[in-house]
Amino acid sequence: xxxxxxxxxxxxxxxxxxxxxxxxxxxxxxxxxxxxxxxxxxxxxxxxxxxxxxxxxxxxxxxxxxxxxxxxxxxxxxxxxxxxxxxxxxxxxxxxxxxxxxxxxxxxxxxxxxxxxxxxxxxxxxxxxxxxxxxxxxxxxxxxxxxxxxxxxxxxxxxxxxxxxxxxxxxxxxxxxxxxxxxxxxxxxxxxxxxxxxxxxxxxxxxxxxxxxxxxxxxxxxxxxxxxxxxxxxxxxxxxxxxxxxxxxxxxxxxxxxxxxxxxxxxxxxxxxxxxxxxxxxxxxxxxxxxxxxxxxxxxxxxxxxxxxxxxxxxxxxxxxxxxxxxxxxxxxxxxxxxxxxxxxxxxxxxxxxxxxxxxxxxxxxxxxxxxxxxxxxxxxxxxxxxxxxxxxxxxxxxxxxxxxxxxxxxxxxxxxxxxxxxxxxxxxxxxxxxxxxxxxxxxxxxxxxxxxxxxxxxxxxxxxxxxxxxxxxx
Numbered sequence: 185x186x187x188x189x190x191x192x193x194x195x196x197x198x199x200x201x202x203x204x205x206x207x208x209x210x211x212x213x214x215x216x217x218x219x220x221x222x223x224x225x226x227x228x229x230x231x232x233x234x235x236x237x238x239x240x241x242x243x244x245x246x247x248x249x250x251x252x253x254x255x256x257x258x259x260x261x262x263x264x265x266x267x268x269x270x271x272x273x274x275x276x277x278x279x280x281x282x283x284x285x286x287x288x289x290x291x292x293x294x295x296x297x298x299x300x301x302x303x304x305x306x307x308x309x310x311x312x313x314x315x316x317x318x319x320x321x322x323x324x325x326x327x328x329x330x331x332x333x334x335x336x337x338x339x340x341x342x343x344x345x346x347x348x349x350x351x352x353x354x355x356x357x358x359x360x361x362x363x364x365x366x367x368x369x370x371x372x373x374x375x376x377x378x379x380x381x382x383x384x385x386x387x388x389x390x391x392x393x394x395x396x397x398x399x400x401x402x403x404x405x406x407x408x409x410x411x412x413x414x415x416x417x418x419x420x421x422x423x424x425x426x427x428x429x430x431x432x433x434x435x436x437x438x439x440x441x442x443x444x445x446x447x448x449x450x451x452x453x454x455x456x457x458x459x460x461x462x463x464x465x466x467x468x469x470x471x472x473x474x475x476x477x478x479x480x481x482x483x484x485x486x487x488x489x490x491x492x493x494x495x496x497x498x499x500x501x502x503x504x505x506x507x508x509x510x511x512x513x514x515x516x517x518x519x520x521x522x523x524x525x526x527x528x529x530x531x532x533x534x535x536x537x538x539x540x541x542x543x544x545x546x547x548x549x550x551x552x553x554x555x556x557x558x559x560x561x562x563x564x565x566x567x568x569x570x571x572x573x574x575x576x577x578x579x580x581x582x583x584x585x586x587x588x589x590x591x592x593x594x595x596x597x598x599x600x601x602x603x604x605x606x607x608x609x610x611x612x613x614x615x616x617x618x619x620x621x622x623x624x625x626x627x628x629x630x631x632x633x634x635x636x637x638x639x640x641x642x643x644x645x646x647x648x649x650x651x652x653x654x655x656x657x658x659x
Contacts, residue, residue, distance in 0.1 A: 187303050188339030188474065192448045194331045194486035195238035195311075196435050198614045199225040200493040200656060201502050203324050209499040210319065218324045222656070223436035225496055226313050226328035227613060228505055228591040229632040232256040233266045234644065235330035236311030236441075237273045237630045241574070242482055243307050243334040244274055251281040253299060255291035255310040255440045257358070259284070260642060270309065273630050273644065275537045275571055285440075289406065292440040293464025296333055297472055300343040305336040312439035317364040318508040322356075326365075327436020331445035331486070340480040341451055341460065345393025345473035349385045352467055353377065355408040370409040377408045381469045382416040386461065389471035393459065397422040400473075401458035404428050404446030406437075406465045424461070427453065434490045440466075448486035451476065492653040494617070505592060516589040521634040523643045538628060538646045540606055541567025548606040570604065573628045573646055577602045582612065582620045596620055600648050614649040627651050 200222035207217040226235065236254060252274070254267035267282035285291040292310030299306040311330035316323035355373040358365045382405070390397050397420035404427050405413045413426045428446035431438065438445055443464040450460045454476045462472045496502060503509040531551065533539070540550035543565055547558040550572060554564045582598035589595070596612035598620070612620050613631060626648040633645035 186339060186342045187337055188300060188335065188342035189333055189480055190336045190339050191243050191334045191481040192451060193239045193242045193482045194445045194448050194489060195235050196224045196329045196489050197226040197230055198494050198653060199496045201225050201496045205497040206324055206499045213319060215319050216321060218321060221433040223324055224327040224329050225502055225505055231260050231632060232258050232311035232313050233269060234630045234632065236309040236332065237270050239330040240274060240307055240309040240332035243332055248276050248280055249305050249307045249334065251304060251306040252276060253283050253285060253295040253306060253308045255285040255295045256312055257286060257289060257440050258312050258314045259286060272533050272536045289439050289466030290464030290470050292444045293462060293470040293472065296444065297346060297470050299335045308333045310441040310444050312441050314365060314439055315363050315507060318503060322365050322367065325437055327438055329435055329438045329441055329445060331441045331448060333444060340478040341474040341476050343472060344475045345389045347385045347388035347392060347471045348468065349381055350468040351381055373409050374412050374415065377412050378415045382412065383419050385469045385471040386420055389473050393473040395459060399459055400424045400461045402427060402450035402454050403461040404443050404450045405463040406443040408465050445486065448483045451480040452483035452487040491656050493656045494654060495656060513589060520636060520638065522636060522639065523641055536644050538571060538573035540570045540572050542570050543567055548604045550606055550608050572602055572606060575602050577626050577648060579620060579622055579624045579626060582622060584619060600626060611647045613647045616650055625651050
């Protein structure tokens with residue numbers, strides 16, 4: 185085994201909008217809408233960063249990577265490194281190099297290719313939550329989600345060939361003055377993409393790998409428009425299934441994370457000895473040919489996640505979650521929380537990393553305090569760090585409140601107790617159909633804690649969520 189992908193991970197939010205139900209709601213308009221399948225819908229407290237962190241959590245392990253790369257076209261902050269926030273959320277050492285990649289839907293594959301060519305142990309995480317205009321085809325075609333890859337030695341899938349083509353093809357774009365994605369005519373885009381980008385890049389990558397395109401067993405090609413890969417595959421004489429098509433049908437187009445998540449699906453289906461193509465599209469293409477030597481850790485879980493979730497049939501609720509409608513939530517929603525940089529500097533790493541403290545008698549608490557809360561101790565101590573984010577907990581008390589404001593009622597919160605004895609009052613998310621219950625086991629999810637729309641700032645913290653998700657067909 186050589187250098188390549190050692191593990192992979194993905195994250196899709198709980199809710200899946202039923203496209204047929206949404207299209208039925210818009211039938212009066214006569215607008216053309218995708219009707220088949222579902223699209224992943226993030227919660228009001230999820231964004232590109234939180235989902236990328238969720239995708240990368242299982243890749244950290246006991247040894248920190250040399251670098252953390254974050255890729256997205258929809259990152260909330262434009263002058264604050266998302267990778268730096270993610271680094272603290274993953275409790276990685278601050279000596280870990282961190283970089284952000286943006287402004288292209290192939291930012292995820294570009295960052296992955298750089299990591300692989302550098303021959304280093306790195307984590308590449310891509311997340312997306314793109315704003316769409318209500319009534320546009322993109323609103324139902326896009327999806328929210330994330331994927332992450334860890335690179336290193338002794339890889340399960342090795343990079344054996346690659347090629348990149350840079351081409352300022354304006355198939356769609358978004359800008360500061362037009363944040364919703366604007367798409368151009370599909371036939372024009374398909375003709376240019378197939379003839380000048382897809383076919384040449386795949387041929388070059390396969391030639392670099394010493395194989396013919398017909399030798400590819402599975403592909404994960406992020407298409408600019410539908411049927412682009414089918415047209416390219418005919419010219420390449422490649423019969424491999426495109427797993428990004430399946431992803432688009434079930435979860436939607438995940439933007440910068442699409443080809444990376446599709447790679448997880450392709451690797452889950454591939455057998456040792458087979459070749460897999462991963463291709464990211466946006467202002468050009470990156471084509472990577474991987475030789476599969478062994479099952480890639482995390483790939484099977486990404487495939488299983490496609491069939492999990494809660495079906496969402498309310499188009500108005502979807503619009504609210506997707507910032508497509510501004511509801512009047514009343515006076516309780518007018519509370520404005522301003523985050524102080526001094527507070528974030530003092531306790532921010534413990535907060536976003538969910539790091540509590542253990543005192544000299546073994547009691548674990550969160551947050552830390554100069555004098556432990558343990559009544560048997562009455563003098564200052566330096567508490568031992570204990571990360572709670574990766575531990576399970578049990579609900580001790582729970583309230584479903586419709587008086588406190590939340591953009592997606594009801595507001596679930598309660599007291600949870602961790603296995604090490606720590607008790608924390610927490611918000612609860614990904615509400616089961618029957619609601620939360622005392623005694624239920626929960627895990628931790630990174631979410632947005634507060635949003636200050638006037639100042640354009642948000643803070644992050646962890647919330648409790650059910651350990652298991654329902655099967656999508658049963659939701």
